[in-house]
Amino acid sequence: MQITYHGHSCFLVENDGHRLLIDPYLSENTQAVANPEEIQADAILLTHGHHDHIADAADIARKNDCVIIANYEIAAYFASMGLKTFAMNVGGSAKFEWGIIKYTLAFHTSAIEIEPGKFINGGAPAGILLTMGDKTFYHAGDTALFGDMKLYGEMYNIDVAALPIGDVFTMGPEEAVLAATWLRAKKYIPIHYNTFDVIKQDASEWIQKLKLAYQDGVRLAPGETLDV
DSSP states (O other), X not given: OEEEEOSTTOEEEEETTEEEEESOOOTTOTTOOSOGGGOOOSEEEOSOXXXXXXXXXXXXXXXHTOEEEEEHHHHHHHHTTTOOEEEEOTTOEEEETTEEXXXXXXXXXXXXXXXXXXXXXXXXXXXXXXXXXXXXXXXOOSOOOOTTHHHHHXXXXXXXXXXXXXXXXXXXXXXXXXXXXXXXOSEEEEESOSSSGGGOOXXXXXXXXXXXXXXXXXXXXXXXXXXX
16 A cells, blocks of 8 residues: 655555545645646545545546545535545445445534535545555544544554644644554554644654654655555
8 A cells, every 4th residue: 555645634545556535635735746637546535525625526536537435415515516426424334446445433524615604514524444455544534532543443453544633623733642542553644734824733743742652653745655
């Protein structure tokens, strides 16, 4: 499995020739080094409906003629645009030719902003457990710390976990360290930080705090790939 970070909460996960894109936010992200036109994907996975997670989903899906996998409400929203979708919801799993997805809990909100100040229902936010081959990547989505992360650590053999550390809208660095001790993943990637001034954090300092908690983390720059 190869995991390429594209800034904020966006990843391209590749295995055995298949490419899955999670939470595309590229065209409006000044830290991203890729643009939507460059992305090749077999499927797009969405954790929730906020703009900084779905902004480029429709354009990339059209260009690649690929399916958007999301909760029921978000899938219906993109299906109304004539796009291919596959609807899931928290607690459910589905098997595809390239692997298995399980939607997990995330404590956040998910409304879709269709114009400034006007929102429609974006269903329940989620995290994603993605298994491709013999590797599992856990994308926590935008979330607060919650106790069931302990269960995920007990139930699943997680190779890499992406955890938000930005605070304000999600859990902050200290809580993300605690989440790491519960999840028992082999490696952690910080996400959802420094994109906006209000969520500025020192990712290198967070990696050091992980080490003090006997956990292994890596700070990926946008465009950098981790081989798992």
